[in-house]
Amino acid sequence: METLSLLGSGFAGALETYNVLMLLLGVAVGILGGAMPGLSASTTVALLLPLTYGMPPDTSIILLAATYVGAEYGGSISAIFINTPGTPGAIVTTFDGYPLTKRGYPIKALCFSLVPGTIAGLLANVALITISIPLVEFALKFGPAEYFALGVFGLATISSLTEGSVTKAMLAAAIGLLLATIGTDTTIGFPRFTFEYPELLDGIPLVPALIGMLALSEAFMMVEELGTRALLPQRFSHEYPTWPEWKSVMPASLRGSVIGLVIGAIPGAGSTIASIISYSVEKRASRHPEKFGTGTPEGIAGPEAANNAVVGGTLIPMLTLGIPGSATAAIMISALMLHGLQPGPELFSKNPEVVYNLFASQFLANLAMLALGLIGMTWWIKIVEVPKAVLAPCIIAICFVGSYAVGGNIWDIGVVVVFGIGGYSMRKLDIPVAPTVLALVLGFMVEANFRRMLLISGGDWLGPLMRPITAVLLALALISFVVPFWRTYRRRQAIL
Amino acid sequence: MKVNSHRVVTAAVGVVLALAAAYLLWVTFDFPPGRRREPGPALWPRIVLTLIIVMAGVIAAGALRDKQDRSLIEPGAAAAPFSLMGLMLAYFVVFTPLGYYPATVVFFFAALWTLRVRSWKVLAGVSLGFPLVVHLVFERLLNARFPRGVLEMLVGS
Numbered sequence: 001m002e003t004l005s006l007l008g009s010g011f012a013g014a015l016e017t018y019n020v021l022m023l024l025l026g027v028a029v030g031i032l033g034g035a036m037p038g039l040s041a042s043t044t045v046a047l048l049l050p051l052t053y054g055m056p057p058d059t060s061i062i063l064l065a066a067t068y069v070g071a072e073y074g075g076s077i078s079a080i081f082i083n084t085p086g087t088p089g090a091i092v093t094t095f096d097g098y099p100l101t102k103r104g105y106p107i108k109a110l111c112f113s114l115v116p117g118t119i120a121g122l123l124a125n126v127a128l129i130t131i132s133i134p135l136v137e138f139a140l141k142f143g144p145a146e147y148f149a150l151g152v153f154g155l156a157t158i159s160s161l162t163e164g165s166v167t168k169a170m171l172a173a174a175i176g177l178l179l180a181t182i183g184t185d186t187t188i189g190f191p192r193f194t195f196e197y198p199e200l201l202d203g204i205p206l207v208p209a210l211i212g213m214l215a216l217s218e219a220f221m222m223v224e225e226l227g228t229r230a231l232l233p234q235r236f237s238h239e240y241p242t243w244p245e246w247k248s249v250m251p252a253s254l255r256g257s258v259i260g261l262v263i264g265a266i267p268g269a270g271s272t273i274a275s276i277i278s279y280s281v282e283k284r285a286s287r288h289p290e291k292f293g294t295g296t297p298e299g300i301a302g303p304e305a306a307n308n309a310v311v312g313g314t315l316i317p318m319l320t321l322g323i324p325g326s327a328t329a330a331i332m333i334s335a336l337m338l339h340g341l342q343p344g345p346e347l348f349s350k351n352p353e354v355v356y357n358l359f360a361s362q363f364l365a366n367l368a369m370l371a372l373g374l375i376g377m378t379w380w381i382k383i384v385e386v387p388k389a390v391l392a393p394c395i396i397a398i399c400f401v402g403s404y405a406v407g408g409n410i411w412d413i414g415v416v417v418v419f420g421i422g423g424y425s426m427r428k429l430d431i432p433v434a435p436t437v438l439a440l441v442l443g444f445m446v447e448a449n450f451r452r453m454l455l456i457s458g459g460d461w462l463g464p465l466m467r468p469i470t471a472v473l474l475a476l477a478l479i480s481f482v483v484p485f486w487r488t489y490r491r492r493q494a495i496l
Numbered sequence: 497m498k499v500n501s502h503r504v505v506t507a508a509v510g511v512v513l514a515l516a517a518a519y520l521l522w523v524t525f526d527f528p529p530g531r532r533r534e535p536g537p538a539l540w541p542r543i544v545l546t547l548i549i550v551m552a553g554v555i556a557a558g559a560l561r562d563k564q565d566r567s568l569i570e571p572g573a574a575a576a577p578f579s580l581m582g583l584m585l586a587y588f589v590v591f592t593p594l595g596y597y598p599a600t601v602v603f604f605f606a607a608l609w610t611l612r613v614r615s616w617k618v619l620a621g622v623s624l625g626f627p628l629v630v631h632l633v634f635e636r637l638l639n640a641r642f643p644r645g646v647l648e649m650l651v652g653s
Contacts, residue, residue: 167554167558174544174547174551181544187537223576223580404640408641410592413591424577447540
C-alpha cells in the first residue's frame with residue numbers, strides 16, 4: 001500500500017510541467033544520439049550530464065534516465081536503415097532489421113523494434129518496482145567464473161547462429177577475441193601486440209572499430225549493386241505490420257523482456273549479451289529458424305525487447321545496491337552523487353521521492369518513446385529512400401564524423417578505415433563480421449574474468465567451471481557449437 | 497593464380513591468417529609470466545591464437561578441396577567499391593592537413609561524381625549541406641571541434 005502511495009506521488013512529481021519537458025527532451029535527444037553511429041547511450045547521457053548541474057535531483061535523474069531509454073531505441077534506427085548499430089546493443093538488430101529494410105519494409109522493421117521495446121521497457125519497470133530484491137540476489141551470485149561462462153555462451157551462440165559456415169564464424173569470433181587482447185594488459189600493465197605504437201596502448205577503440213566493420217563495409221557492398229541508375233530512388237513500402245504479424249511477435253517480446261531484465265540486473269553483462277541470448281532463444285523457438293537473417297519479425301522483436309528491458313534491469317543494482325550495471329548507470333550514479341544523494345538501500349529510506357519519481361518517469365519515458373518513435377518514422381524512412389549513390393558517401397562521412405567527434409583523434413578515423421576495408425574483405429570471403437564485432441565487445445570481459453577465475457582458484461581450471469550457473473552456461477555453449485556441426489553431418493549423410 | 501577466384505583467395509587468406517597467428521603466438525613467448533598464481537598476459541592470447549591457426553587451416557584446406565568456384569567480385573561490380581575506397585583513403589589522408597570542411601566538400605563532390613551522380617543540385621546540395629549540418633549539430637550544439645587545416649592558416653582560429 002505504501003508503495004502504491006509513493007508511486008502515486010512519484011507520478012505526480014514526474015508529471016510536473018518542467019519534469020515532463022525534460023523527459024521529452026531526454027527521450028528525443030536519446031533517440032537522436034542513439035541513432036548516430038559513434039554516440040552510444042553512455043556518450044549521449046554523458047553529454048547531457050553538465051546540463052543537470054543546476055537542476056533539482058529528481059529532474060536531473062528523470063532527464064538522464066529518459067535519455068537512456070531513448071538511446072537504446074535510437075540505436076536500432078541506424079541498425080535497421082543502414083546496417084549500422086547506433087549502440088552496441090543494437091548489433092543483433094542488424095541481423096534481421098536491415099534485411100527486412102532491404103526487402104522493402106523499413107516501417108515494419110521499425111515497428112518490430114519500437115513496440116516490443118516499449119512493452120519491454122514497461123514490463124521491466126513493473127519488475128523494477130516489484131521484484132528487484134530477488135533479482136539482485138540472483139545477480140550477486142555471478143562471480144568471475146559465471147561472467148566468463150556468460151561471455152563464452154554469448155560468443156558460442158552467435159557463432160553458431162550466423163548464416164553460412166560455422167568454422168568461418170568461429171574464426172571470425174577468434175579474430176575479435178584476439179583484437180580485444182591488443183593494448184596494455186590490465187593485470188600487470190604489460191603492452192601486448194602494440195609493436196611500439198603508443199596509440200595501441202589503450203587497445204582498439206571499440207566504437208570506430210564497430211562502425212568501420214559494419215557501416216563502411218556496408219557502404220562498399222551498397223555501391224557494388226549500382227549500375228547506371230545512380231540517382232534512381234529506392235522504392236519502399238510504407239506498410240505497418242498486420243495483426244497476425246503483431247500476434248507473432250508478442251511471445252518474442254515477452255521472452256526478450258524477461259531475458260533483458262535478468263541480464264540487465266547482472267552488473268557488467270549489458271544489452272549486447274541480452275540481445276544475443278534473446279536472438280538465440282527466438283531462433284531456437286521458431287518453427288522456421290532458416291528464415292532468421294532474412295528479415296524475420298521475431299529476430300527483431302526479441303532482441304529489441306531484451307535491449308530495452310536492460311535499461312530497467314540495470315537500474316535494479318544501481319538503485320538497490322549502488323552498483324552501476326553499465327557505463328550509463330555509472331554516469332547516472334555520478335549525477336545522483338553530484339546532488340549529495342548516495343544510491344543504495346539508504347536512497348529508498350532517505351529520498352523515496354527521487355526513487356519513485358524515477359520509477360514513474362520510466363513509465364512515461366517509454367510511452368514518450370513510443371509516441372516520438374511513431375511520429376519520427378515518416379521522417380526516418382526518408383533516409384533509406386535516398387539513392388544509394390548518395391547514401392554510400394554519406395555513410396562514409398557519418399562514420400568519419402562519429403568516430404572523430406567523440407575523441408577528437410585522427411587515429412580513430414584510421415581505425416574506421418582499416419576495419420571498414422577488413423569488414424568488406426571478410427564479407428567477400430563469406431566470413432561473417434558480426435561474431436568479430438561481438439567478440440571485440442565481449443573480449444575484455446571474457447579474458448578478465450577468465451584470469452580472475454584462475455587467480456581465485458589458484459590455477460585450478462575444473463573447480464570454478466563446475467559451479468552450477470557456470471556449468472549450465474558452458475553446457476549450453478557447447479550445445480550451440482555441436483548442434484550446427486551435427487546438422488551438417490546429418491544433411492551430408494542424407495544426400496549420400 | 498586466379499586473383500578473382502573465391503576458392504583461391506579463401507585458401508590464400510586462410511594460409512596467411514594461420515601464418516600471422518603463428519608469428520603472434522611466437523611473440524607471446526616474450527610476454528612476462530604472471531605474478532604469484534596469476535596466469536599471466538600470454539595464456540589467453542595463446543588459447544585464441546591456437547584456435548585461429550586451427551580454424552584458418554581448416555578453412556584453407558576446405559577451400560583447396562572444394563570443387564566448385566565462383567568470382568570473388570562480379571567483373572562489372574568491382575569499379576564502384578574500389579573507387580569509393582580510394583576516395584575514402586584520400587579523404588582520410590587530407591582530413592587533418594586540408595581541414596574537415598574543405599576535405600568533406602571535395603570528398604562528396606568526387607564520390608558522387610564517381611558514382612555517376614550528374615545532377616548539379618544534388619552535387620552541390622549534398623557536398624555543402626552535409627558539412628553544414630555537421631557544423632550545426634556537432635560544433636554548435638555538442639561543442640565538438642574538427643580540424644581546421646588550411647582554413648586556420650587563412651583566417652586564423
